[in-house]
Amino acid sequence: MSARRLSIPRLLVAVVVTAGVVAGGLVGAQWVSASAESSPEAWFAGYADVTATPTFAFESPASKAGKNVVLSFIVATPGDNCAPSWGAAYSLDDASASLDLDRRIARLQQQGGDIAISFGGLTNDELATTCTDVSKLAAAYASVIDRYKVTTIDLDIEGANLSDSAANQRRASAIAKVQKERRSQGKNLAVWLTLPVSPAGLATDGQSAVRDTLARHVDLAGVNAMTMDYGNSLKAGTSELTGSTQALTATQRQLGVLYRQAGTRLSDKTLWSKIGATPMIGQNDVRSEVFTLAAAKALNAFALDKGIGRVSMWSLNRDKTCGSNYVTLKLVSDACSGIHQGGVRFADVLSAGVKGRPLLSAGTVTTPEPVNKSEIKDDPATSPYAIWSASSSYLQGTKIVWHRNVYQAKWWTRGDLPDNPVLNEWETPWTLVGPVLKGEKPIPVPTLAPGTYPDWSGAAQYDKGARVLFDDVPFEAKWWNQGESPEAASSNPDSSAWVPLTVAQIKEIAATAK
The missing domain is CATH 3.20.20.80 (Glycosidases)
Structure with a gap:
């Protein structure tokens, strides 16, 4: 698999992302109880x-x-x-x-x-x-x-x-x-x-x-x-x-x-x-x-x-x-x-x-509640972080906005819906932090300059500590390897030769480069 070239907007999404990078997402069906007022x-x-x-x-x-x-x-x-x-x-x-x-x-x-x-x-x-x-x-x-x-x-x-x-x-x-x-x-x-x-x-x-x-x-x-x-x-x-x-x-x-x-x-x-x-x-x-x-x-x-x-x-x-x-x-x-x-x-x-x-x-009977479908737009201009995107990769610690709530990634993730209903917290890579507050604006964050690290190549040999970009996300080698794709770090992090850098590490690198 070939790695794509680094672009500042894509890296912003992959790291701590500013709010203007991703277009606002439309909230799906909002379920509203017509009978909530009649609760026992x-x-x-x-x-x-x-x-x-x-x-x-x-x-x-x-x-x-x-x-x-x-x-x-x-x-x-x-x-x-x-x-x-x-x-x-x-x-x-x-x-x-x-x-x-x-x-x-x-x-x-x-x-x-x-x-x-x-x-x-x-x-x-x-x-x-x-x-x-x-x-x-x-x-x-x-x-x-x-x-x-x-x-x-x-x-x-x-x-x-x-x-x-x-x-x-x-x-x-x-x-x-x-x-x-x-x-x-x-x-x-x-x-x-x-x-x-x-x-x-x-x-x-x-x-x-x-x-x-x-x-x-x-x-x-x-x-x-x-x-x-x-x-x-x-x-x-x-x-x-x-x-x-x-x-x-x-x-x-x-x-x-x-x-x-x-x-x-x-x-x-x-x-x-x-x-x-x-x-x-x-x-x-x-x-x-x-x-x-x-x-x-x-x-x-x-x-x-x-x-x-x-x-x-x-x-x-x-x-x-x-x-x-x-x-x-x-x-x-x-x-x-x-x-x-x-x-x-x-x-x-x-x-x-x-x-x-x-x-x-005791006389209350449970019935499915009527649906009021309304499209509520997550607005980048009033969101502190980028709107979640299914095609973007997110590092551990990255915060995003989805359905007017702020979520933080517990580990590297891509394509996992932040508010997907799960029975147990360990089933989702996202932690709900809280709602977007009234009057919030995008929070500017440091980013990595293009070319900070080379794109990963399957033919190259990497020593422990080597850093590369894969899908615009920076990774560090845990040991010498060749041909081991960083993609495996998300599905099997313990045996993968690569670990994604954290948001804190990205901030430190960006600050040092100034």
Whole structure:
């Protein structure tokens, strides 16, 4: 392959490029939600562990924030694979007799409260893991829904249950059957998937769970992100709050991609209404992670600003300061938060300004949103960097403008659309920096003079440190080579004999040449 001659405009595009070099690009279809204004009202409901000791009196909420409750967890009965139980300890009838559960639920509802039911959790087997007959599995879910007359269910899938792909598919098929039957009877059923996340969003298993659920035509109310217990995925020095807002932002973006892959386009606003946030209050299971009241206040503000559809917490059982007889925080308590709350409740802080109820949001039906196609021009005269071009090469560190946003290249790239929807950040060479600001103008940058380096030639021999131009991009040899094209540096950088110079190196070379 022969290299083209160096031209200043092309090198500007390949390096840090000024805005006047590339003609403005036209933005594609802009997806606008016609139904965004009718998004359901956000709701708050803390989890209550039904089988925990000491028994938590959810039927006597300490404040208004405790009136909506997610009762947990329904799992499979040991030895009876398709029979639902509370925590593998009580059948539904046993829970009524031993825990007086049915009466306590009625008491909460008598006071204007609302419940949702959560299936799964970290311990024990979620029903779909053991019940392999889809019809029997659907009947098991329906028996719980009908007994407690709930309109909202929560599928808390984690650990071994989440990695069981066959169970995920069975669960989706069974829930789709139940939801379809109920809707045919004029009954509402909202289905939430509660999944573990990291600051990067959903892991592969979580993505598969959502994909399987949508593929089997379950109308998802949303994905509830467990913003807790990040472990090594939380970078040193990053707070629990920052990790959580990063996780929610990444999950919202991933959910949009998953819906698009399923053939349904939704607006950002609608997607945010399909996101839930569930922190573990106080001391987390990971010793170094503590979710404070200040973090709760900031997360509440974030949720209100973004229009998040649901906020929960683990758990109402834990929403109080531990007593003086609580010896150590090394073991997380089921009955207190592990931090000093000073009489303030996490439920009150997290629910501030959140007015909806699970019951009222259960009737929302997800539909593809109408498209308003408008051509918005990226204007070089008002862009700080060049407009992205599919035919140009970009070095690591190069900034460009695309669809009125600034992106920065993570590695050498060519032809990769900056806003191409991907599920994981590592799938794209671009990092979104932020929008083009009002009043911005092109930023002048130094460039290399023509002939600074020779064009690469397949017949020439190159020593370590030799520099050449290939496709107008400057490269440096990592070792002696002949006939090894710099083009391989993009697809296989470790084994390539060449490495592209960085933007910083280009600036330094240009400055030295003056």
